[in-house]
Amino acid sequence: MSVIQAQTDEPIPLWAYAWSTQPQPGDTARPQIPPSRDLRPGDDPDEIYEMWTVEGSSATYSRMDTRDGGNVIDWFPGDHPPMTDLMRHGPESLRGVVGNRGCASCHLPNGKGRPENAPPAGQPVEYTIQQLKDMRDGLRYSADPRKPNSPTMNLLAAAMSDEEMQEAAEYFAAIPWTRWMYVIEAELIPEMHLEEGNMYVTVGTEATEPLAGRIVETPVDEHQANYLRNPRSPWNVYVPVGSLAKGEELVVNGGEGKTIQCGICHGADLMGLGAVPGIAGRSPSYMMRQLYDMKKGTRNGTGVALMKPVITNLNVEDMTNIVAYLASIVPPPAPNDVQ
Incomplete structure (x- = not known):
């Protein structure tokens, strides 16, 4: 088996998809609860x-x-x-x-x-x-x-x-991209509850849970973010210790030929260039899913061909470091930004 094939066959980075176990043959998505104004079981x-x-x-x-x-x-x-x-x-x-x-x-x-x-x-x-x-x-x-x-x-x-x-x-x-998250390198993080298929929610107050190579995005205030759907409520992002420096090397310099500098296509500030999307300061879970989906062949279409040389030699750890660093970049403030 080639190195490239072995990297492609790496298990799904579960933290990015918000699952605790790998998918099994025959698994499918459970239907989402449809929007309605009906009371649900257990509602007060x-x-x-x-x-x-x-x-x-x-x-x-x-x-x-x-x-x-x-x-x-x-x-x-x-x-x-x-x-x-x-x-x-x-x-x-x-x-x-x-x-x-x-x-x-x-x-x-x-x-x-x-x-x-x-x-x-x-x-x-x-x-x-x-x-x-x-x-x-x-x-x-x-x-x-x-x-x-x-x-x-x-x-x-x-x-x-x-x-x-x-x-x-x-x-x-028409909406400028502005800061939305706070990136923290950590070995231990507060205890998390994983809402399978959705997100991590902080339930502990002391840093006792090993991060163990994951990236964990969690609301700073779960009540504001989830219960009230407050779009100004920010997020904490825990990333592995050392990932920011390793990610910066890959993003800025290409990791000594392992990949291609992101700024060539995404712009020097990584905020997007022409029809190419911005990647600075955005959700690392989302960006990781896109990189992994491209490697697995489930994300295709216009633009993916340009990404193939970028991701070919990257393994899951490399991609984790890349999205950690990208998430840590603070976008420029927008005029009259109140967030």
Whole structure:
């Protein structure tokens, strides 16, 4: 077996896909809970309709409102362009269909996204349109077949018209990418609870859990980020000790010929160049999934051919170091940035 083949066959980096075990033959994604305003088993009606506020916002929403992905809430309308019906309610062809949801439901009204999905804010219009077309055409799917939101996204992309793809791409491109996370090198981290297929949530207060080569993204305030869906609530990112220096060497210098300098295509500041996406200061879980999916052949389409020489000689540890360093880059502040 060649070195390249051996690297391609490395097990899935479970932390990036938010699973604790490797997928097994026949595994598939469990359907996501469709957005609705119905009470779910275990709901307390008094609690679910209690009204909440968040600091800096004049809006009030209930828990029922925050989880209604078919009518997306907006804590901070001034942080982004006006939300369109596509952002708030989803593709027109799926309105009234079970499972439809607005783009801003998962990616948030400010386009920052979360570890389990993409952060499209600030990405070039051409790039976002191409990704939606690739999803529509079956060229992008997850290397881990259990990932629940991958088929959801492909379904939504397939339902979008060309005009809606353009609308979504222009909306997100108009939002500058700004700092969203705080990267910390660590050997031990607070105890985490893994929501399988979703994200890590901090449950401990003392650093007792070995990081063990993973990268762990977790909300600074789980109540704000998950319960209230506050799009300004930031994230802590724990990365292995030494990964930032190793990643910088690969990103900036190519690791003595092991890969190609990222800035050649992604721009000197790694904030994107032309139709090539920005990669600075973005979710390492998302970026790791893209690199691994490309190596496994589950992400294809325009642009992937350009990435093949970049990833050919990289192993999982290399890619972990790369995305750790990229996540640590602080993007330039946007005018009037309140986050």
